[in-house]
Amino acid sequence: MSDIIIKSRCSIDSSAAVVNGKRMPFSGDFSSGIRELYRSNEINYPKFYKMDDLSKLAFIAAELALKDAGMLQENYTVKTGVILMTSNSSLDTDCRFSQSITDSDNYYPSPAVFVYTLPNVMAGEICIRNSFKGDNCVYISGLCDWGFIVDNVRFLFETGKLEACICGWCDLFMEEFSADICYVERCEDVTGYRLFTSENVKM
Amino acid sequence: MKSVFVEKYSLLTGLGESVERNFNSILAGECSIHSEDFHNGRISFSRIKSDIINSRSFRSPDTSRLEKHMIISIEDALSSSYADPEDPSTIFLFSTTKGNIGSLNPADPYKINSGRIRLHEMAIFISTYFGNPNTPYTVCNACISGLSAIITAKYLISGGKYKNAVICGGDVITDFVAAGFSSLKAVSPEPCRPFDEKRNGLSLGEACGTLILSDEDRTGERIIVAGGSQSNDANHISGPSRDGSGLYLAVDSALKEASLTSADIDSISAHGTGTVFNDEMESKAFESAELSAVPVFSLKGFFGHTLGAAGVIESVLSVHAMKENIILPSGGFETCGVSGSISISGKYKNTKNDICLKTGSGFGGCNAGVVFKKNV
Numbered sequence: 309m310s311d312i313i314i315k316s317r318c319s320i321d322s323s324a325a326v327v328n329g330k331r332m333p334f335s336g337d338f339s340s341g342i343r344e345l346y347r348s349n350e351i352n353y354p355k356f357y358k359m360d361d362l363s364k365l366a367f368i369a370a371e372l373a374l375k376d377a378g379m380l381q382e383n384y385t386v387k388t389g390v391i392l393m394t395s396n397s398s399l400d401t402d403c404r405f406s407q408s409i410t411d412s413d414n415y416y417p418s419p420a421v422f423v424y425t426l427p428n429v430m431a432g433e434i435c436i437r438n439s440f441k442g443d444n445c446v447y448i449s450g451l452c453d454w455g456f457i458v459d460n461v462r463f464l465f466e467t468g469k470l471e472a473c474i475c476g477w478c479d480l481f482m483e484e485f486s487a488d489i490c491y492v493e494r495c496e497d498v499t500g501y502r503l504f505t506s507e508n509v510k511m
Numbered sequence: 512m513k514s515v516f517v518e519k520y521s522l523l524t525g526l527g528e529s530v531e532r533n534f535n536s537i538l539a540g541e542c543s544i545h546s547e548d549f550h551n552g553r554i555s556f557s558r559i560k561s562d563i564i565n566s567r568s569f570r571s572p573d574t575s576r577l578e579k580h581m582i583i584s585i586e587d588a589l590s591s592s593y594a595d596p597e598d599p600s601t602i603f604l605f606s607t608t609k610g611n612i613g614s615l616n617p618a619d620p621y622k623i624n625s626g627r628i629r630l631h632e633m634a635i636f637i638s639t640y641f642g643n644p645n646t647p648y649t650v651c652n653a654c655i656s657g658l659s660a661i662i663t664a665k666y667l668i669s670g671g672k673y674k675n676a677v678i679c680g681g682d683v684i685t686d687f688v689a690a691g692f693s694s695l696k697a698v699s700p701e702p703c704r705p706f707d708e709k710r711n712g713l714s715l716g717e718a719c720g721t722l723i724l725s726d727e728d729r730t731g732e733r734i735i736v737a738g739g740s741q742s743n744d745a746n747h748i749s750g751p752s753r754d755g756s757g758l759y760l761a762v763d764s765a766l767k768e769a770s771l772t773s774a775d776i777d778s779i780s781a782h783g784t785g786t787v788f789n790d791e792m793e794s795k796a797f798e799s800a801e802l803s804a805v806p807v808f809s810l811k812g813f814f815g816h817t818l819g820a821a822g823v824i825e826s827v828l829s830v831h832a833m834k835e836n837i838i839l840p841s842g843g844f845e846t847c848g849v850s851g852s853i854s855i856s857g858k859y860k861n862t863k864n865d866i867c868l869k870t871g872s873g874f875g876g877c878n879a880g881v882v883f884k885k886n887v
Contacts, residue, residue: 406612445662
């Protein structure tokens with residue numbers, strides 16, 4: 309029977325990146341740890357270095373999930389979406405931008421920083437990398453609300469808007485960060501796959 | 512799936528308080544945008560007048576200016592609504608880009624311990640103010656946030672999770688936002704002129720609006736949210752696609768959900784920021800969608816680009832125009848300056864306006880289309 313499955317999943321926190329059960333240690337501070345994941349997984353996408361930290365985190369989590377599923381740079385349908393949730397929004401970069409405009413004698417607002425003062429830019433970065441053109445939205449919540457994410461994404465599938473989606477949680481403020489991202493898609497034969505339900509993603 | 516009806520709405524803009532006031536000002540061609548010096552340059556902006564909040568009292572002394580706008584707007588919409596904010600079947604949704612960012616401590620922005628700078632804290636503060644028992648949802652999706660919130664509310668109601676949704680969109684002009692848009696050289700020194708050949712940037716606006724959606728047509732107005740969809744250009748994080756193909760996808764998907772074609776559309780309430788690239792992109796998307804003959808207007812020439820409020824307040828005014836059978840004019844427009852074949856609405860017209868397409872586009876490459884339909 310056709311249903312929506314979790315094809316791949318990647319979570320990252322300050323101790324490890326876990327991709328479909330495979331664990332890679334996260335070492336050092338965010339900046340060095342995330343670069344190490346980029347290098348050790350042989351990702352070649354120089355735009356990564358221009359991203360702010362929140363986008364780097366979302367990008368690597370999506371990249372590792374897609375890569376492990378053998379999906380990276382495949383020809384996706386335009387109906388692939390990105391639905392993410394975060395708590396701190398773009399606050400980390402907001403603070404950085406704020407510091408650049410506080411002192412009128414040392415006033416240096418940078419457009420390259422300002423564009424990252426919106427959290428949905430992390431969704432945009434994933435879309436650009438993979439040519440995802442479907443529904444994309446970022447929600448703010450104190451905690452990761454998988455029930456809402458699953459229902460929302462399932463609704464987008466049921467109304468015919470999506471056939472695949474990167475979805476989940478991505479949050480960062482200073483050295484506190486966590487990401488938990490699933491790549492889900494419609495599957496004709498779900499045997500052997502984990503169905504995309506809120507019970508399953510919470511396990 | 513259940514139909515989702517527009518029940519009540521309200522707004523505050525630089526033009527003033529109340530939908531009627533704003534609507535009449537727009538028909539009269541008034542504009543609340545001014546020019547001001549800003550760090551060795553000039554920018555144009557529209558602000559909500561302070562007497563609107565100064566004449567009211569608020570329960571909590573630390574209520575921010577944005578929160579006051581939101582409370583006033585929601586109170587106004589609820590006052591004539593059947594939706595009970597204290598009932599668990601009512602959900603609150605907020606759309607904002609920067610919320611209380613003005614409360615960051617300039618000396619040490621990273622030290623955050625007050626001011627409800629985290630957007631969900633502000634949302635909970637407001638929904639609790641109205642006694643709502645649910646955790647509110649907050650959308651932060653750049654300049655399409657308001658439309659994303661409407662699309663989200665449509666899903667929450669049509670799927671039967673809630674009976675009513677109170678959608679509040681708001682942003683205020685801060686040094687943060689003004690510095691950012693100025694650094695991008697996106698702000699016009701004069702009031703913006705969407706789609707005009709002389710356009711040279713956007714005007715920053717602040718506004719707040721509330722839209723109440725319901726699963727029942729208790730007002731007899733028969734206006735539904737017939738479709739809504741979001742897309743991504745997958746092209747650039749801060750510039751629109753040149754060909755409008757991303758916006759086209761959102762429009763096409765929204766029309767399909769509404770079971771309508773381009774020939775059914777009576778009016779288009781565009782994003783129309785007044786920047787060279789945005790308006791050009793939109794004109795191409797509308798031409799691709801075979802909407803060249805449909806009157807298009809942008810409301811930003813009247814009160815600026817109101818960011819997280821834009822999708823909500825521009826939908827409010829577009830729906831009000833449907834009720835009045837009026838097609839609104841495009842503010843600041845004189846001579847067409849876009850290459851896509853579109854029909855800009857120069858002066859307002861009294862004519863059938865049963866189906867309106869509202870669009871938006873924003874940073875991150877996002878686009879949205881929402882179709883409002885009068886069931887006649």
